[in-house]
Amino acid sequence: MSKKYDVLVIGGGNAALCAAIAARRGGASVVVLEGAPKFYRGGNTRHTRNMRCAHDAATEILTGPYTEEEFWKDLLLVTGGQTDEELARHMIRESKDILNWIVEQGVRWQPSLGGTLSLGRTNSFFLGGGRAMLNALYLTAEQLGVEIHYDAEVTDLVIEDGMFLAARLKRPIDGANEIRATSLVAAAGGFEANIEWLKEYWGDAADNFLIRGTPYNRGSILKMLLAKGVQDVGDPTQCHAVAIDARAPKFDGGIITRHDSVVFGIVVNKHAQRFYDEGEDIWPKRYAIWGRLVAAQPDQIAYIIFDSTVVTSFMPTLFPPIAGQTVAELAGKLDLDPAALEKTVADFNAAVRPGIFDHTILDDCRTEGITPPKTHWARRIETPPYLAYPVRPGITFTYLGTRVTREARMLMKDGKPSANMFAAGEIMAGNVLGKGYAAGMGMTIGSVFGRIAGREAAKHARN
Amino acid sequence: MHGTRILDEADRLMTVCNSCRYCEGLCAVFPAMEMRRAFSDGDLNYLAHLCHACGACYVDCQFSPPHEFNVNVPKTLAVARAESYAAYAWPRALSGVFARNGLVISLMAALSMAAFILGFAAAHDRDVLFGVHTGPGAFYKLMPHNAMAALFGAALLYAILALVMSVRTFWRDIGAPIGGRADSGSIFQAIRDAGELRYLHGGGVGCYNEDDRPTDRRKLYHHLTFYGFLLCFAATCVGTLYHYLLGREAPYPWWDLPVVLGTLGGIGLVVGPIGLFAARMQRDSELLDEGRYGMDVGFIAMVFLNGITGLALLSLRETAAMGPLLALHLGAVFALFITMPYGKFVHGIYRFTALVRYAQERRSAS
Ligand SMILES: Cc1cc2nc3c(=O)[nH]c(=O)nc-3n(C[C@H](O)[C@H](O)[C@H](O)COP(=O)(O)OP(=O)(O)OC[C@H]3O[C@@H](n4cnc5c(N)ncnc54)[C@H](O)[C@@H]3O)c2cc1C
Ligand code: SF4
Ligand code: SF4
Numbered sequence: 001m002s003k004k005y006d007v008l009v010i011g012g013g014n015a016a017l018c019a020a021i022a023a024r025r026g027g028a029s030v031v032v033l034e035g036a037p038k039f040y041r042g043g044n045t046r047h048t049r050n051m052r053c054a055h056d057a058a059t060e061i062l063t064g065p066y067t068e069e070e071f072w073k074d075l076l077l078v079t080g081g082q083t084d085e086e087l088a089r090h091m092i093r094e095s096k097d098i099l100n101w102i103v104e105q106g107v108r109w110q111p112s113l114g115g116t117l118s119l120g121r122t123n124s125f126f127l128g129g130g131r132a133m134l135n136a137l138y139l140t141a142e143q144l145g146v147e148i149h150y151d152a153e154v155t156d157l158v159i160e161d162g163m164f165l166a167a168r169l170k171r172p173i174d175g176a177n178e179i180r181a182t183s184l185v186a187a188a189g190g191f192e193a194n195i196e197w198l199k200e201y202w203g204d205a206a207d208n209f210l211i212r213g214t215p216y217n218r219g220s221i222l223k224m225l226l227a228k229g230v231q232d233v234g235d236p237t238q239c240h241a242v243a244i245d246a247r248a249p250k251f252d253g254g255i256i257t258r259h260d261s262v263v264f265g266i267v268v269n270k271h272a273q274r275f276y277d278e279g280e281d282i283w284p285k286r287y288a289i290w291g292r293l294v295a296a297q298p299d300q301i302a303y304i305i306f307d308s309t310v311v312t313s314f315m316p317t318l319f320p321p322i323a324g325q326t327v328a329e330l331a332g333k334l335d336l337d338p339a340a341l342e343k344t345v346a347d348f349n350a351a352v353r354p355g356i357f358d359h360t361i362l363d364d365c366r367t368e369g370i371t372p373p374k375t376h377w378a379r380r381i382e383t384p385p386y387l388a389y390p391v392r393p394g395i396t397f398t399y400l401g402t403r404v405t406r407e408a409r410m411l412m413k414d415g416k417p418s419a420n421m422f423a424a425g426e427i428m429a430g431n432v433l434g435k436g437y438a439a440g441m442g443m444t445i446g447s448v449f450g451r452i453a454g455r456e457a458a459k460h461a462r463n
Numbered sequence: 464m465h466g467t468r469i470l471d472e473a474d475r476l477m478t479v480c481n482s483c484r485y486c487e488g489l490c491a492v493f494p495a496m497e498m499r500r501a502f503s504d505g506d507l508n509y510l511a512h513l514c515h516a517c518g519a520c521y522v523d524c525q526f527s528p529p530h531e532f533n534v535n536v537p538k539t540l541a542v543a544r545a546e547s548y549a550a551y552a553w554p555r556a557l558s559g560v561f562a563r564n565g566l567v568i569s570l571m572a573a574l575s576m577a578a579f580i581l582g583f584a585a586a587h588d589r590d591v592l593f594g595v596h597t598g599p600g601a602f603y604k605l606m607p608h609n610a611m612a613a614l615f616g617a618a619l620l621y622a623i624l625a626l627v628m629s630v631r632t633f634w635r636d637i638g639a640p641i642g643g644r645a646d647s648g649s650i651f652q653a654i655r656d657a658g659e660l661r662y663l664h665g666g667g668v669g670c671y672n673e674d675d676r677p678t679d680r681r682k683l684y685h686h687l688t689f690y691g692f693l694l695c696f697a698a699t700c701v702g703t704l705y706h707y708l709l710g711r712e713a714p715y716p717w718w719d720l721p722v723v724l725g726t727l728g729g730i731g732l733v734v735g736p737i738g739l740f741a742a743r744m745q746r747d748s749e750l751l752d753e754g755r756y757g758m759d760v761g762f763i764a765m766v767f768l769n770g771i772t773g774l775a776l777l778s779l780r781e782t783a784a785m786g787p788l789l790a791l792h793l794g795a796v797f798a799l800f801i802t803m804p805y806g807k808f809v810h811g812i813y814r815f816t817a818l819v820r821y822a823q824e825r826r827s828a829s
Contacts, residue, residue: 039529046525049485108667110488127666129485130521135522135675254525256482257530316481316500 003174005031005147006461007454008167008181010221011152013045014130015425015446016187017137017451021105022454024144028461030454031179032146035153035188036216041134042427043189044397044442047254048130050123050293051102051447052440053095061109063120068092074122074174074438078288082434084233090406091432094448099124102447103118106136112133123440124343130443149173154221158230162410162418183420183457186410187450190398190426191219192239198395201237203404208300210244212394215251222401224425230418231403231411234430240437241291244394246301247319257317259389262290263359263377264313265306266348267391269297271338272331274348277364279376288437295393303334304389305345307381313359321387330386349380397442399430408453420460422453466504466550469542473507476539479532489666491656493520498824505717509637511543511808512817516665518671518679518750526747543754548809551636553628560805565757568765571802576694576794582606583790592786600714605786608706611793625804630816636655637820649822656818657811660685673745684738689811690768695773698725716781726777729796732770736763760769762807768795769772 007023012034024030034041054071058064071092074084103109108127118123126133141148156168164184169177191197193215200205226232248257261276267290269275276293294302311321318331324330327345328338347370355365357379365378402423403411410418425446432445465471477496480486480555487493499506516537526532553816560567583592583605596604605612639645645653656662663670663682672679693798702721705711715722715815740763743751772792803809 053735125488127488128519129483129525130483131525132485132519132523132666139676249531252530254483255485256479312500315484318479318482411808 002187003031003176004180004182005029007031007185007457008033008164009180009185009187009454010167011043011187011189011427012041012148012150013043013187013425013446014048014134014137014191014443015427015450016185017042017134018102018105018447018450019185019187019422019424019454019457020141020146020148021137021144022451023183023458023461024141024454026455026458028183028458028463030146030458031143031181032141032148033152033154033169033179034148036150036214038150040214040216041138041150042131043217045134045446046131047213047252048126048133048443049255050119050125050440051098051443052438053099053125053189053444054092055096055099059099061111062121065113066122068096071122075432075441077430078438079434080436082436087256087404087406088432091444091448094452097443098444098451099294100347101451104131106140106410107133108136114395119439129426130253136396155371157184157221157228159225159421162229162412162416162421162449162462164418164421182461184422184451185453185457186221186225186402186421186427187425187446188221188452189214189217189219190239190428190429191400192217192395194218194220197223198398202295202449205295205300208294208392210246210248210249210253210257210392210394211240211251212244212253212255212257212396213251217397217426219398225402225410225421225423226422227262227340229414231410231413231415232405232420233428234399234434236398238399238430238433238435240288240396240399240442241295241393242288242396243290243294243302243304243391245317245319246392248392248394252320252361253394257394258297259304259313259314259391261304261306261310261317261389262279264310265304266344266374267300267302267304268336268341268344270299272336272344274344274372275302277372277375279374281362285371287407290391291393291395294391300392302391303336304391305341305381307383308385308387309379309383311387317389319327319389321389323385324385325384325386327386330388334388334390345381345386348378348412349382352378352380396437397426397429399433399435401426401428401430404431404449405426407456408449409456420457422425422457424449424453428431435450465507465544467543470504470507470545473511473539473543474502474540476534476536477502477507477510479526480536483526484490485525486519486523486536489518489519489523490515490662490752491818492536492662493825495821498828501787505636505638507543508547508633509817509820511540511547512633512637512813513662513821514540514544515660515814516541516664516750517663518747519665519677519748520670522665522671522675525806535749537552537750538752541750542754544810544813545624545752545755545758547813551629551633551813552805553625553632555664561758564755564806568761568802568806569797572765572795572798575798577803579794579797580787581788583786593783594786595640595781595783596785599714601780601785602713605789606793608712612703615797615800618797622800622803629809630806630812633813633816634820637817639820639823641816645819645823646826649819649826652822653815653818656822657712657815671747671750672699672742673747679742680738681742684735684742685744686735687731688735688739691728691733691735691770692766693767694724694728694731696728698728700720717777722777725773729770729774729777732766733774736767736770739763740767765795765799765802765806769799771801 006028110127153170244257331338331341351367351370526534549558549561600664668679
């Protein structure tokens with residue numbers, strides 16, 4: 001037995017809900033299949049906080065204009081040019097309208113509090129965070145009559161010649177174990193929670209990765225689509241990865257396990273050796289590179305070492321720092337060789353040159369005569385207690401995805417657009433993000449392409 | 464380590480929230496938390512009293528149960544709040560009353576009412592108690608005005624004394640400088656925040672109750688109860704002024720100010736508590752401090768009793784039921800007064816104090 005709808009949306013995060021709402025507003029009958037149980041609905045979107053949109057003037061929530069051109073330049077910078085310019089510019093243009101559209105769907109922005117992050121000009125913050133914004137989207141979708149199912153994992157897709165026919169379910173819904181639809185929107189996220197798949201590119205190192213978000217993004221839909229003739233995009237080893245506390249849970253630890261203390265200290269590996277310039281660049285770049293750097297270290301572990309003078313300079317942390325009255329005592333607690341750590345700290349301290357410390361700019365506090373150098377914010381580590389955070393690579397999301405057109409329509413391997421398959425969000429983020437990341441872009445990609453995919457899917461279904 | 468287990472849990476949660484901060488736009492709790500890195504008992508009690516239990520941060524939190532971080536701010540702060548009432552009670556010997564609050568309140572109410580009825584009956588013959596009394600001074604056929612004023616004045620003064628003493632301890636504990644005074648700007652700000660229940664709105668959409676839809680009318684019911692109480696209080700004050708300044712004796716005609724105020728207030732005191740009770744019964748148990756059922760419901764019932772006996776007295780005051788109803792109403796009012804410092808009523812006082820502190824902190828931060 002099977003049921004038929006105009007539009008089937010697979011996934012339950014921001015991209016999926018934007019697509020479902022847009023399709024429903026476009027007059028289609030819509031069903032959303034979310035693989036996770038209700039509490040975990042919304043994948044990684046649950047953990048988000050803000051969204052980056054272009055805008056021409058300051059608003060109640062944003063402190064200044066952020067032009068399309070400036071957005072484009074930022075994107076060019078972080079991706080090093082690895083982006084589909086036409087698609088990216090299209091997304092940036094559409095992002096202007098999304099700021100208001102998303103509010104019309106019930107999502108509320110937080111008035112700028114001048115608080116935690118220096119993103120008040122470029123990024124809008126969801127009032128109450130990503131789960132609050134999801135709750136609003138779900139409420140709107142339900143009120144519009146979108147049919148939503150939880151615990152509804154899709155296990156197979158029936159696709160013929162680039163044409164979607166039906167989705168098979170792990171568990172029957174209303175007695176049906178297959179759902180047919182005139183159009184498909186795939187918005188099922190990346191494959192970051194699939195360690196086996198990550199291992200294909202990272203080897204055994206992936207066993208030591210922590211997954212910051214949902215355990216439900218296993219990339220099964222992406223895999224099926226690629227296997228059935230959809231063209232892929234993006235480098236499978238590229239992803240958004242940051243260094244997070246090694247004590248964090250394997251999955252779903254969210255935002256609160258991050259550390260932004262790197263610039264205030266030094267980072268050593270399990271041999272108590274430094275391996276990269278901790279003062280290379282300011283946030284957010286410094287934040288996004290450390291996941292990869294730690295992934296390249298033995299056993300994928302590293303330690304941020306600092307002293308008691310800087311503990312109030314960064315955000316309070318979930319896990320307290322590990323402390324020792326001497327460097328050797330700290331080393332003992334971290335299972336590092338005390339002599340080696342003492343030497344690393346002593347060498348570093350000896351190399352520090354005087355300067356005027358200012359962590360908001362690339363200041364002149366630097367080292368001389370050691371490798372790697374610390375080019376900014378270098379200050380001696382000498383005031384006990386000595387402190388440390390153990391860190392591991394924390395994977396946020398992956399970039400390998402399905403290639404799409406401006407209409408969010410999937411492209412097949414033969415270069416032809418699919419008749420009725422659309423993709424939005426993380427599953428196609430690689431079109432825009434070849435590598436690198438700028439805060440808030442995950443939500444932009446999801447909302448912009450979600451809305452387009454929904455609209456186009458409904459249009460196709462009505463024809 | 465803190466004084467109690469619930470404060471340990473509150474500390475754990477505030478550490479989680481402080482490294483997250485997604486909720487900072489929802490209410491005063493989170494911005495106040497962000498001004499601190501470590502939390503003393505007093506800090507946690509302060510934060511607990513800033514919380515209006517709107518539920519938004521629970522519904523919006525990516526770490527609420529079943530997530531292993533198990534973050535439930537509204538419930539934890541509700542328990543901490545309730546425990547702090549006892550901790551700050553004056554005199555200390557009576558702090559135990561909070562533990563059996565529901566029972567104590569109902570006993571007090573029943574005893575006071577019985578005492579007034581028996582008192583009336585003993586002081587007069589049956590004919591006076593069940594007689595029809597009309598016109599000015601009718602109430603005082605049952606109890607002389609001066610006796611009434613002395614009895615209620617004493618009860619009220621005691622309540623005020625006990626509350627002032629408790630709040631003093633609280634004010635010191637939440638980190639206000641010893642002898643420090645709240646400036647008038649902060650007090651004015653707090654009056655506005657408390658008066659409009661600014662933070663009982665889930666960040667703007669309303670309050671959460673039985674599920675994740677912000678449909679709760681608790682703010683409305685709370686307004687009805689609170690302003691109903693104020694109107695009744697105003698009615699009493701105006702009546703007292705009439706009596707002493709103008710020499711006009713109760714009962715007054717229906718269109719006269721004390722009666723109009725009292726009637727409106729009485730309606731608030733009946734509708735408000737019913738709404739609050741219904742909301743409490745529907746509320747998601749994950750958001751509720753179940754252990755305090757007696758205290759919450761005892762207080763709601765007490766307020767309701769005051770409202771309903773007042774309205775009944777008003778509508779039947781020209782019949783033979785006047786005597787018994789007057790006794791019941793006075794008994795209810797008396798019980799409300801003397802249990803005030805030991806029941807849910809105190810939450811308003813502490814909350815207001817916390818809001819003053821918050822306004823002060825905001826002013827000095829900006
Ligand atoms: C801790 C953290 C913080 C972040 N902060 C931000 C931020 O502030 N701003 C920002 O822009 N981005 C942020 N991101 C990135 C952002 O979360 C993602 O870019 C975004 O959530 C992608 O949205 P999506 O809808 O494509 O995928 P998701 O929100 O991950 O949704 C994918 C959905 O697909 C479902 N699914 C998967 N497989 C199946 C299947 N087989 N059948 C049915 N359903 C399936 C999942 O259950 C899930 O609901 C953050 C990510 C993390 C982890
Ligand atoms: S309640 Fe949850 S979402 Fe809100 S600040 Fe605390 S941890 Fe973050
Ligand atoms: S007032 Fe509401 S949002 Fe604030 S802490 Fe209490 S329950 Fe959470």
